[in-house]
Amino acid sequence: MKQIVLLPGDGIGPEIIREARRVLESVAQAYEHQFCFKEALIGGAAIDATGQPLPPETIEACLTSDAILLGAVGGPKWDSIDSSIRPEKGLLGIRKELNLFANLRPVRVMKPLINESALKPEVLEGVDLLIVRELTGGLYFGQPSERRTVDGEDGVVDTLVYKKSEIKRIVHTAFEAARKRQGRVLSVDKANVLESSRLWRETAIEVGKEYPDVLLDHMLVDNAAMQLIREPKQFDVVVTENLFGDILSDEASMISGSIGLLPSASLNDRGLGLYEPVHGSAPDIAGTNTANPLAAIASAAMLLEHSFGLIEEARTIETAIETALINGYRTNDLASDSKKGITTIEMTDAVIQSIQKKAYLS
Ligand SMILES: NC(=O)c1ccc[n+]([C@@H]2O[C@H](COP(=O)([O-])OP(=O)(O)OC[C@H]3O[C@@H](n4cnc5c(N)ncnc54)[C@H](O)[C@@H]3O)[C@@H](O)[C@H]2O)c1
Numbered sequence: 001m002k003q004i005v006l007l008p009g010d011g012i013g014p015e016i017i018r019e020a021r022r023v024l025e026s027v028a029q030a031y032e033h034q035f036c037f038k039e040a041l042i043g044g045a046a047i048d049a050t051g052q053p054l055p056p057e058t059i060e061a062c063l064t065s066d067a068i069l070l071g072a073v074g075g076p077k078w079d080s081i082d083s084s085i086r087p088e089k090g091l092l093g094i095r096k097e098l099n100l101f102a103n104l105r106p107v108r109v110m111k112p113l114i115n116e117s118a119l120k121p122e123v124l125e126g127v128d129l130l131i132v133r134e135l136t137g138g139l140y141f142g143q144p145s146e147r148r149t150v151d152g153e154d155g156v157v158d159t160l161v162y163k164k165s166e167i168k169r170i171v172h173t174a175f176e177a178a179r180k181r182q183g184r185v186l187s188v189d190k191a192n193v194l195e196s197s198r199l200w201r202e203t204a205i206e207v208g209k210e211y212p213d214v215l216l217d218h219m220l221v222d223n224a225a226m227q228l229i230r231e232p233k234q235f236d237v238v239v240t241e242n243l244f245g246d247i248l249s250d251e252a253s254m255i256s257g258s259i260g261l262l263p264s265a266s267l268n269d270r271g272l273g274l275y276e277p278v279h280g281s282a283p284d285i286a287g288t289n290t291a292n293p294l295a296a297i298a299s300a301a302m303l304l305e306h307s308f309g310l311i312e313e314a315r316t317i318e319t320a321i322e323t324a325l326i327n328g329y330r331t332n333d334l335a336s337d338s339k340k341g342i343t344t345i346e347m348t349d350a351v352i353q354s355i356q357k358k359a360y361l362s
């Protein structure tokens with residue numbers, strides 16, 4: 001029996017993870033699989049219960065699981081505590097502990113949303129891109145990272161470190177992904193300013209020689225941010241370092257229609273995966289049963305595909321999401337009148353209904 005560790009976390013995290021679990025249970029029932037769920041603490045919830053954002057029991061549970069599904073961490077309650085035990089440290093800690101260096105963030109435009117976006121339909125038509133974000137290096141982890149006196153006044157230092165081997169492995173991930181897609185990799189950097197970006201670009205070119213069948217191109221990150229909105233269909237696989245990937249993926253979420261739609265997979269080289277929505281804990285709507293659960297549900301689909309090899313089941317969830325949207329279901333983040341959206345639970349019910357119908361027909 002496959003074991004899935006659930007890390008609900010904070011804010012809307014527990015609400016959307018509860019719904020993603022219901023969807024996984026409905027898939028298990030429809031396709032006669034058995035999934036066993038185990039919950040563990042992370043983030044602010046873990047700080048409240050144990051004093052630390054990533055308790056050892058959570059790491060242990062993840063290491064002995066077949067896959068991990070995470071909600072979100074953080075919130076105003078923990079914003080002013082000691083920075084070494086912030087909720088976000090729990091998330092960064094689990095990524096580092098499990099060596100989850102490859103973060104895949106697919107961005108698609110679903111037909112039922114194409115006329116409702118802030119962007120024009122002709123800009124959105126046919127967009128299907130994958131952001132491959134390096135997740136365990138760069139500014140997020142470099143040392144020193146501290147307040148210090150600089151020229152006699154309060155100052156600060158954050159450090160950006162990459163080993164060539166870390167750049168190589170994530171670029172390989174991007175090329176491998178491109179081979180299964182449109183065969184194009186765009187490496188995004190800031191090589192006109194940063195030494196780290198110059199090594200990044202050189203390494204991308206070096207790795208690219210091993211993939212003569214894949215087209216490699218480069219773009220500066222500021223231009224990439226602009227091009228994502230101007231003409232998103234030019235992109236296939238976009239590979240970039242940790243912080244650039246964080247920012248570009250939130251931007252790209254608006255191509256799909258809402259941050260509440262974007263899933264992600266964070267993978268290591270031993271086949272273990274952690275799956276989570278790209279969005280955060282959304283403290284402004286936490287506890288109101290209005291969060292969009294579709295990013296968490298789509299993350300569960302990525303889990304089935306990447307960790308369990310259950311491709312048909314993953315496609316069934318993705319089709320069920322699209323069907324719910326075709327049938328007009330919208331949470332507040334997608335509704336034209338933000339007071340008229342359906343609830344988190346109602347959206348999940350719509351997805352489950354469609355999964356059951358599909359399973360019944362096949
Ligand atoms: N992976 C993670 O755990 C993660 C990711 C990003 C931010 N965070 C944390 O979350 C907290 C809040 O951060 P933020 O406000 O900058 O980003 P956020 O993604 O939580 O929210 C940004 C905006 O998007 C909306 N939103 C997000 N997810 C939604 C959903 N599923 N349905 C409907 N609306 C949704 C929110 O209501 C808010 O208006 C911070 O503590 C931050 O550190 C955690």
Ligand SMILES: CC(C)[C@H](C(=O)O)[C@@H](O)C(=O)O
Pocket residue numbers: 074088091092246278280
């Ligand atoms: C919460 C934060 C540490 C995290 C990140 O910056 O990686 C989040 O924004 C994300 O995109 O997963």
Ligand SMILES: [Mg+2]
Pocket residue numbers: 246247250278
């Ligand atoms: Mg982010």
